[in-house]
Amino acid sequence: MKIRVQREDFDLNAEVNALKRAFPAVGAIVAFAGVVRGSDRLSSLTLEHYPGMTEREIARHMEEAIARWPLLGVTVIHRIGELRPGDNIVLVAAAAEHRRTAFEATEFLMDYLKTRAPFWKHEAREGKSEWIDARDSDEAALTRWRED
Amino acid sequence: MMLLYFAWVRQKLGTGEEQIDVPPGVGTVRELAEHLHSRGGAFAEVFSDPKRLRAAVNQEYVIWDTPLETATEVAFFPPVTGG
Numbered sequence: 001m002k003i004r005v006q007r008e009d010f011d012l013n014a015e016v017n018a019l020k021r022a023f024p025a026v027g028a029i030v031a032f033a034g035v036v037r038g039s040d041r042l043s044s045l046t047l048e049h050y051p052g053m054t055e056r057e058i059a060r061h062m063e064e065a066i067a068r069w070p071l072l073g074v075t076v077i078h079r080i081g082e083l084r085p086g087d088n089i090v091l092v093a094a095a096a097e098h099r100r101t102a103f104e105a106t107e108f109l110m111d112y113l114k115t116r117a118p119f120w121k122h123e124a125r126e127g128k129s130e131w132i133d134a135r136d137s138d139e140a141a142l143t144r145w146r147e148d
Numbered sequence: 149m150m151l152l153y154f155a156w157v158r159q160k161l162g163t164g165e166e167q168i169d170v171p172p173g174v175g176t177v178r179e180l181a182e183h184l185h186s187r188g189g190a191f192a193e194v195f196s197d198p199k200r201l202r203a204a205v206n207q208e209y210v211i212w213d214t215p216l217e218t219a220t221e222v223a224f225f226p227p228v229t230g231g
Contacts (some may be wrong), residue, residue, distance in 0.1 A: 034231055047230065050154055050223060053207035078230065090231055110231060118204070118223075119230025120155035131156045134227035 001066070001074055003058050005049060007081040010091050015075050019095040023072040028099035030106040032092045038085030042125045047080045047089070050118035054078070061112040065094070068108070069101045076109065078119065108145055114138045149216075151184075154225035157201065160190050170216060177203050178212040180222060194224075202227055 002018075004010075016031050036045050062074050077091040090113065094105040113119075121132040151166050158164045174183050178198070185195035195201070203210050204223040216222070 048155055048158075049230070050152070050204070050207070050225070053204055053223070056207055114231035115228065116209075117230050118154065118225065118228050120226065121229045122155070131159075131226065132229045134229050138231075 001059070001062050002076070003055055003062070004077040005051075005054055005080060006077065007079065009079070009088055010077045012088075012091060012093075015077070015091060015093050019073045019075060019093060023095050025097055026072055026095045027097045028102040029093060029095045030099070030102040032090075032106050032110055033088055034090040034110075036083050036085050036087045036089055040125060042085055042123060044082050044084055044124045045087075045089075046082045046122045046124070047078075048120045048122065049078075049080050053118050057117045058113065061109060061116065064112075065105045065108055069094075069096065069105045071096050071101060071105055074105065074109070076113070078113070078117070080119070111138070111141045111145065115142055149219060150221045152221065152223040154223065157194055157225055160194050162190065175215060176212070177205065177210055177214045177216065177222065180216060181212070181224070184224075200226065 012031055012033055016029050019029055020026055058076050071094055073095040075093040079089055092106050092109045094102045096102040115138050122129060123132055149168055149170055151168055153161050153164055171183055174180050181195050181198055184191050198212060201224050205214055205219045206221055
């Protein structure tokens with residue numbers, strides 16, 4: 001389990017290779033990269049977070065993913081600070097023996113990151129800046145993981 | 149007790165953290181929010197509609213009726229927008 005909250009960029013290939021090296025039994029790695037969308041004259045996106053709680057929330061949901069699926073390894077890297085269109089925001093990578101496990105765990109972790117990890121986005125476009133509102137569709141995405 | 153504010157809550161209040169002594173009669177997160185609302189000004193504005201806010205005690209999400217008993221750190225912030 002690897003969790004990083006950092007200003008620096010990440011290297012998706014390096015993270016995938018690290019999972020391969022760490023787990024020789026791996027047969028499938030799904031790596032998701034969230035990127036700052038270059039739309040509507042966005043000039044920058046700034047991410048704020050709650051140090052301490054962020055890492056705890058991510059760890060809690062990683063542990064839940066590990067309890068639900070036979071995962072070998074999981075990596076979550078979330079960037080903070082000022083980002084530009086095209087910049088990486090978040091990486092979730094899940095390594096497993098089989099692909100379905102890796103796909104599902106990655107989606108599960110992204111759905112929870114979106115709605116529970118304490119990060120906030122502030123965007124600047126055309127000289128105006130505002131905090132982004134939470135989306136109901138992100139909250140709705142969680143319901144499918146709750147059907148036991 | 150340490151109070152933390154994030155995102156537009158922090159911006160409107162003009163501060164990200166403060167140390168307070170919990171006043172008598174304030175026993176839950178809701179009562180703490182009501183106390184902060186009673187300060188007036190930006191606090192009255194931010195805490196006028198709790199539905200727009202989320203709260204955490206000791207870095208865990210809580211509901212408004214959660215007792216403050218073991219709270220050393222309470223945070224108020226808007227619904228999150230990361231990922």
